[in-house]
Amino acid sequence: MSNGIPGFAYHRVPVADGVALNTAVAGTGPAIVLLHGFPQTHLMWRHVAADLAADHTVICPDLRGYGASDKPAETGPDTYSKRTMAADVVALARAFGHERFALAGHDRGALVAFRAGLDHPAAVTHLAGLDVLPTLDMWDVMHGVSAAVGWHLYLMAQPPGLPEKMIAADPDAFFGAFLDQWIKNPAAIPAETRAVYLSACREAIPSIVADYRASAGIDVAHDTDDRARGNRLRMPVTVIQQDWGAALGYDATALWQAWTDDLHHHTTTAGHFMAEEAPAEIIRHLRDLLTR
Template sequence: MKPTIPGFDHQRVSVAEDVRLNVAVAGAGAPVVLLHGFPQTHLMWRHVAADLAADHTVICPDLRGYGDSDKPREDGPGTYSKRTMAQDVVTLARRLGHDRFALAGHDRGALVAFRAGLDHPDAVSHLACLDILPTLDMWDALHGRSAAVGFHLYLMAQPPGLAERMISASADAFFGHFLDAWVNRPDAIPPRVRAEYLRACRAAVPSIVADYRASAGIDVEHDETDRAAGHRLSMPVTVLQQDWGAALGFDAGALWESWADDLRHATVPYGHFMAEEAPADVAKALRELLHR
């Protein structure tokens, strides 16, 4: 039996003509949407979601192209742009009866959340981003030998075909590498959950690559347009981040300050999968955000 978040109901919600998202929902109260990262599914939020559901409506979707959500064929750069995926999230919340909601994302989900905050400030009341930089800043920060930590970004940025074939040939080894390398506490991702992540990724190689390809192209263009226009995040923003600056030589907090008017940036001692390694701390940070 597939692992689930105890106490959450699962449903499929149509958010576009050819896309239905798999979503877990529980609780009552002010809505909070939680977006997962790579190479995971909505299950990464299982501990935090259960905590928040005590007094909030908690909505945990699989992003388009991931998990058990639909995986439309990439028919152009917009199919998996963060703008498109952000619209999915806003539509999902509205279909569930919420025109305004708090939004938290990790990794890929944080990039979607960041774009939703810029594109839909009327819908996103509070924003949390876990362990990412905005796409434009991420590409600017990677350079020299230190960029080797992001080898997968360059691989999946290539035109369609090569990356998909290479990753599909050894999918469990590829995705498993990140589950092993990016965690400080291996027990935070138990075997049953790890197996589910790998199953989901094996079935989603083309769409995962398309998501990353968009981040090397159209997503950068969207960020550049917003920066040139002076667009900023107007809602309260919380960013939790590993000490990337020590490894890559930049000030992550300063980069985020260029985007957010009301920012709380914290460097944390956890691995990348912080919602699974330190769920109580992440839930506490989200609750503090929601009271700002």
């Protein structure tokens, strides 16, 4: 397999000063933007995107700092804040002529989607998040020995320098560990796709760390401010997660309900990489969302 989605056209789309996103596009009709997670690229959506393109305009970018998109140097906390990355997404959709669009994200992409829904409610018509909690809630539920599952969050939250050096010492071992540990069906990410992900991550260590560092700082501040102001997601929301709440001792549905009045929350038996492990299930949930 190449590093592209068959049948999709590829574009480099400027979305901010000095930042262009590598983007795959196919289909016609209402737009849906699909945002990938860690440690992946837009290729993780290959099965879901192909199905949705039958009756939607499907836009699949590499996030800033990932894949073949631009990777600006971290000049401050805003460079990789989810607010900045959400603005990228809105600008991207507009570049293709869509002022309003549905938005689905996995993992890191789901955090960007969440922020886009809060910051740009007039643009985001429907919102889906796969296997993530909002940043503020994520940190709140991580405590005691259960926090060991998120060890990488603490590593990449450290000031610039040490995390990047440690990861660069053996990037394939670092990034590959997540591909191995977070999957229930290893065949869902074949060797050639795994190679694409690892190659992309090797080229993006500083920007990936900067993305995570933002989630331990400025992203928390933005979520805290929204919670204090009562800002909530106004569009229909679907969340699909592994049953982390049962494992770590929290009520995932209740945490999400604090952010929206129109929530469909689902648990899955698939692993973290559910769009690749259980694409039919994810397609079904997304299509149900798009009818709400």
